[in-house]
Amino acid sequence: MAANSIAERDFIRSLYRQASGGRGPLRLGIGDDCAILRPPKGIEIVVTTDFSLENKHFRRDWHPPQSAGHRCLARGLSDLAAMGAKPLAAFLSIAVPKGLEKAYLNGFLRGFMALAKAHSVPLAGGDTAAAPGDELLADITLLGTIPQGKALLRSGAKAGDGIYVTGRLGAAAAELEQLAANATHFKAAKPSEIHPHLFPQPRLAVGQALLKRKLATAAIDISDGLSVDLLHLCEESKLDAEIETATLPLGATLMQALHGGEDYELLFTASRPVPKKLAGVPITRIGTMLPRAGRSPRMSLLDEKGKRNLLKPQGWEHQL
Amino acid sequence: MAANSIAERDFIRSLYRQASGGRGPLRLGIGDDCAILRPPKGIEIVVTTDFSLENKHFRRDWHPPQSAGHRCLARGLSDLAAMGAKPLAAFLSIAVPKGLEKAYLNGFLRGFMALAKAHSVPLAGGDTAAAPGDELLADITLLGTIPQGKALLRSGAKAGDGIYVTGRLGAAAAELEQLAANATHFKAAKPSEIHPHLFPQPRLAVGQALLKRKLATAAIDISDGLSVDLLHLCEESKLDAEIETATLPLGATLMQALHGGEDYELLFTASRPVPKKLAGVPITRIGTMLPRAGRSPRMSLLDEKGKRNLLKPQGWEHQL
Numbered sequence: 308m309a310a311n312s313i314a315e316r317d318f319i320r321s322l323y324r325q326a327s328g329g330r331g332p333l334r335l336g337i338g339d340d341c342a343i344l345r346p347p348k349g350i351e352i353v354v355t356t357d358f359s360l361e362n363k364h365f366r367r368d369w370h371p372p373q374s375a376g377h378r379c380l381a382r383g384l385s386d387l388a389a390m391g392a393k394p395l396a397a398f399l400s401i402a403v404p405k406g407l408e409k410a411y412l413n414g415f416l417r418g419f420m421a422l423a424k425a426h427s428v429p430l431a432g433g434d435t436a437a438a439p440g441d442e443l444l445a446d447i448t449l450l451g452t453i454p455q456g457k458a459l460l461r462s463g464a465k466a467g468d469g470i471y472v473t474g475r476l477g478a479a480a481a482e483l484e485q486l487a488a489n490a491t492h493f494k495a496a497k498p499s500e501i502h503p504h505l506f507p508q509p510r511l512a513v514g515q516a517l518l519k520r521k522l523a524t525a526a527i528d529i530s531d532g533l534s535v536d537l538l539h540l541c542e543e544s545k546l547d548a549e550i551e552t553a554t555l556p557l558g559a560t561l562m563q564a565l566h567g568g569e570d571y572e573l574l575f576t577a578s579r580p581v582p583k584k585l586a587g588v589p590i591t592r593i594g595t596m597l598p599r600a601g602r603s604p605r606m607s608l609l610d611e612k613g614k615r616n617l618l619k620p621q622g623w624e625h626q627l
Numbered sequence: 628m629a630a631n632s633i634a635e636r637d638f639i640r641s642l643y644r645q646a647s648g649g650r651g652p653l654r655l656g657i658g659d660d661c662a663i664l665r666p667p668k669g670i671e672i673v674v675t676t677d678f679s680l681e682n683k684h685f686r687r688d689w690h691p692p693q694s695a696g697h698r699c700l701a702r703g704l705s706d707l708a709a710m711g712a713k714p715l716a717a718f719l720s721i722a723v724p725k726g727l728e729k730a731y732l733n734g735f736l737r738g739f740m741a742l743a744k745a746h747s748v749p750l751a752g753g754d755t756a757a758a759p760g761d762e763l764l765a766d767i768t769l770l771g772t773i774p775q776g777k778a779l780l781r782s783g784a785k786a787g788d789g790i791y792v793t794g795r796l797g798a799a800a801a802e803l804e805q806l807a808a809n810a811t812h813f814k815a816a817k818p819s820e821i822h823p824h825l826f827p828q829p830r831l832a833v834g835q836a837l838l839k840r841k842l843a844t845a846a847i848d849i850s851d852g853l854s855v856d857l858l859h860l861c862e863e864s865k866l867d868a869e870i871e872t873a874t875l876p877l878g879a880t881l882m883q884a885l886h887g888g889e890d891y892e893l894l895f896t897a898s899r900p901v902p903k904k905l906a907g908v909p910i911t912r913i914g915t916m917l918p919r920a921g922r923s924p925r926m927s928l929l930d931e932k933g934k935r936n937l938l939k940p941q942g943w944e945h946q947l
Binding site: 334335338339340341342343344345346350351352353354355356357358360361362363364386387389390392396398400402431432433434436437438439440441442444446448450451453455458460461462526527528543 | 654655658659660661662663664665666670671672673674675676677678680681682683684706707709710712716718720722751752753754756757758759760761762764766768770771773775778780781782846847848863
């Protein structure tokens with residue numbers, strides 16, 4: 308972390324003040340060339356990084372600042388959840404454009420820190436810079452811990468495994484549509500209310516329960532949409548998959564549930580029965596993993612009438 | 628790591644192919660929700676993140692693409708060097724603007740991977756996105772290891788300690804000036820040639836030697852310029868400092884040596900004599916740490932005639 312200007316140093320100091328205290332394995336946070344972490348015994352460290360770029364991942368005229376900050380951290384926490392990891396430390400790099408209202412930046416940080424606090428993740432470092440263009444740019448790095456060799460991978464599914472999801476699907480895409488139509492309505496949205504797009508809840512407790520109880524054979528988080536993330540799981544596990552339409556826990560339309568992005572629910576496979584709830588979150592079986600029939604993964608959709616259709620991966624189109 | 632488009636997935640695949648093989652503690656690299664690292668016993672993990680933003684940290688019309696990629700990684704490696712750490716893994720987040728020439732992106736990655744290979748750092752993950760503006764945006768996260776409790780901190784200097792630097796000072800600022808005047812001249816610059824600004828060499832071997840031989844009481848890398856980075860060391864160690872002008876290993880003018888940024892040399896303090904070379908790099912004593920006289924740190928410059936002047940920290944002005 309380097310500070311190039313007085314404004315940057317002031318900003319870093321404000322991060323200092325907000326960075327949480329109770330640190331555990333974090334030996335040294337913001338303020339030296341690097342942060343220092345002492346890993347607990349018998350663990351592995353998992354690492355993920357995710358951009359949050361204005362006009363790509365959020366819009367200043369749509370997203371309340373707390374939402375933008377919350378979502379920045381939630382993206383990374385959801386990746387940890389998909390591995391079954393416990394968060395260890397967060398690193399936030401943020402580049403601030405000329406003329407950004409101070410209130411937006413402060414709100415962004417408040418939203419970020421509130422979610423960090425809720426999951427006891429210390430902000431251990433990062434970088435700050437002036438942005439080269441008009442957009443606020445953030446990049447989040449998250450470190451987590453898992454017991455050695457126990458991570459939930461995308462590659463562990465077996466033919467015959469059930470396919471499961473947490474929560475409901477499509478609700479984030481539906482809220483994004485509402486946000487695009489009437490952003491003013493969402494100006495005062497709070498993290499304590501249910502807002503699947505603005506304030507998604509990363510499923511850390513579910514991921515940890517799946518790992519601890521050895522329930523899941525493979526897992527991924529639904530960031531790009533069910534059809535795309537299921538494809539990743541099929542690719543890495545070298546299998547096909549069949550989804551039963553009638554079983555999908557719809558949070559919106561079928562199309563939004565299948566292809567809507569950023570639900571940040573978990574998609575996982577299991578060889579034995581899974582409880583209907585884990586860590587208070589509903590779990591639904593939506594299909595079955597199948598042996599690979601051809602060279603590339605094939606996903607199908609079994610509709611209510613027993614008709615089988617090809618499920619094509621449709622990458623979530625950023626609607627920003 | 629999430630892929631939102633075909634172009635992104637192709638790009639990730641090209642990263643896959645370039646990511647190095649021999650992995651050691653890296654159990655799982657690019658391709659799942661997180662990378663997995665198994666920390667060796669008895670170590671701590673150090674973490675640093677640094678932006679490399681076009682028009683802030685490099686310019687496409689000035690910097691050959693290999694230089695931009697090299698410098699992106701060098702910034703982070705230099706932070707590891709300042710802690711005495713060994714690199715463990717790198718994570719590269721990169722956002723690509725519309726219409727970026729493919730050759731520039733490929734060159735950036737080539738420069739990045741060449742330096743990674745030289746220091747045996749595996750590229751273990753990251754994120755890719757479309758950039759919201761016209762600028763190429765990168766953010767590097769580096770993890771390193773150090774023996775428990777042995778990190779070289781900024782806060783460990785004692786009054787009476789000698790102040791030392793590696794290499795020469797100011798040469799990077801001087802080369803940046805030449806680059807601004809005649810970028811064409813540097814189009815074919817190679818990492819194998821001496822280019823203090825375009826291809827700085829992070830002092831990892833020196834940092835590790837300082838740690839191993841217990842020579843340094845405190846250390847920092849010179850990224851913002853000697854006067855600013857010495858101030859950080861004074862602040863964290865709660866001391867004053869005096870520099871003897873005549874001893875400075877000038878790589879350019881005195882002003883560039885004192886205030887020029889991005890030399891990526893190490894600045895450290897030691898209580899006992901230090902060899903004239905460490906890991907093949909010249910080491911020069913340039914001054915002495917002094918007890919804190921006032922409330923805030925005071926740095927002075929002792930000139931050839933024995934006259935003492937105040938040394939004011941002058942943040943490096945990005946000349947881009």
